[in-house]
Amino acid sequence: MVAAVTPAVEVRGLAYAYPDGRQALFGVDLCIEPGERVALLGPNGAGKTTLALHLNGVLTAGAGEVRISGVPVAKEHLKEVRRRVGIVFQDPDDQLFMPTVGQDVAFGPANLGLRGDALATRVRQALDAVGMADVADRAPHHLSFGQRRRVAVATVLAMEPDVLVLDEPTSNLDPVARRELADVLRSLSLTTLVITHDLPYALELCPRSLVLDEGRIVADGATEDLLADDELMAAHRLELPYGFDPLAPRRAS
């Protein structure tokens, strides 16, 4: 099959070692088409977050290359790449650093040069998209954890990214907040990479999954097939919750 459109994310032979010499990624290859929602699964320490930080050029590849909608992630394109790739970090307290929610959401688009009414519109739209428009004047630390996570999503949506990357979006969320976030993510219809070891969440949101272990992509396929593959799961320290059947939705339909 020949790809008719430029992939939203294209990673070729990406290798990376930390400054202390510890190698984290050993030649990662992956390709995400526009509009796809893909889960990146893997045990702790597999290199998932390290991979994510290469997508917007915070970390620079030791070898290999990353392209976002065809644009190589390199120094001369950093500003554009960082607009196109929005990363939602694991701890919303790291992401929300301005005195009020509204100012925090405005931070990204303001760095892109937006001012005045255009900026205000952007902020309102982004907060609307995550259902948080009424908290624009509140301080981030007065919101619940689930609300802060959704505001963190708004902070990158305000930059109108092409690709949304979420690092462990369900960590520390109660079941309702977890479901509300899923509703938000489904409503966005953006190219999305969900980094998680919450396997039911991956199944719920992402038709396709990648498994990263020890710095390599070891599996790539339909999420339900991967989750139903006991051998693969056991080999990479992935485990479904007790009593969970990944094929149940398929049988039901």
Place this chain on the structure above:
Amino acid sequence: MAAHVHALYVHGTSPLHRAAPQCKLAATVLFVLVVVATPREALWAFGAYAVLVAAVAALARLSPAVLARRLVIELPFLAFAVFLPMVGGGERVDVVGLSLSVAGLWAAWGILAKGTLGVAAAIVMAATTPIPEILHGLERLRLPRVITAIAGFMVRYLDVTVEEARRMAIARQSRGHDPRWLWQARATAASAGTLFIRSFERGERVHLAMVSRGYDGTLPSFGATAAARDEWAWALAVPALAATVGTLAWWWLP
């Protein structure tokens, strides 16, 4: 909107609450300067200042009880003033059997009166201005953006850090830590070190999140809007009135 904006803010809709933060800040600082510059022998002037602060507080519909309770913060500083009449030199007077220095008494009075008025003015301002607005105001007053940004980060992460410290203390106590003596402070000190490292690492993560959203070394500034001329006029009327009192006080100095 039910949320408290910060601990010192008292929610309200008075003209003082609505006034531009930069005007309030400038008025407060100027008022304090005038008070400090007033000769302490002019007792009546301090009475006039107190009436002025009380009038502004009434305009903001702050209850005197709140004002009084918050003035308590001043007490540790006044403790120092209490000793001045006892240790001061020069001419002495007997007050209920105590021999006190006259110069020391004046010095103590000066600290008490000027300190109390300054703290009261600051309390009125803090009670009517949410912190983000104070930061906007400082920005409008041409304070460098870096300074207001650092202050903003401090405000933002104060609660986060205090909460982290509290969790660490609970975890220590849960494992039987019950320090009573100085030589048992080791665990507490180690926690402080850990807290510092954690905060430092958080700083790095925050920076990462900022860079990911296009931060290039200059923080954008929001929300700081210019104040109307009559807003300035109203705000500056307070220190102007105080300055008139202060000038008269110098004039009529005995």
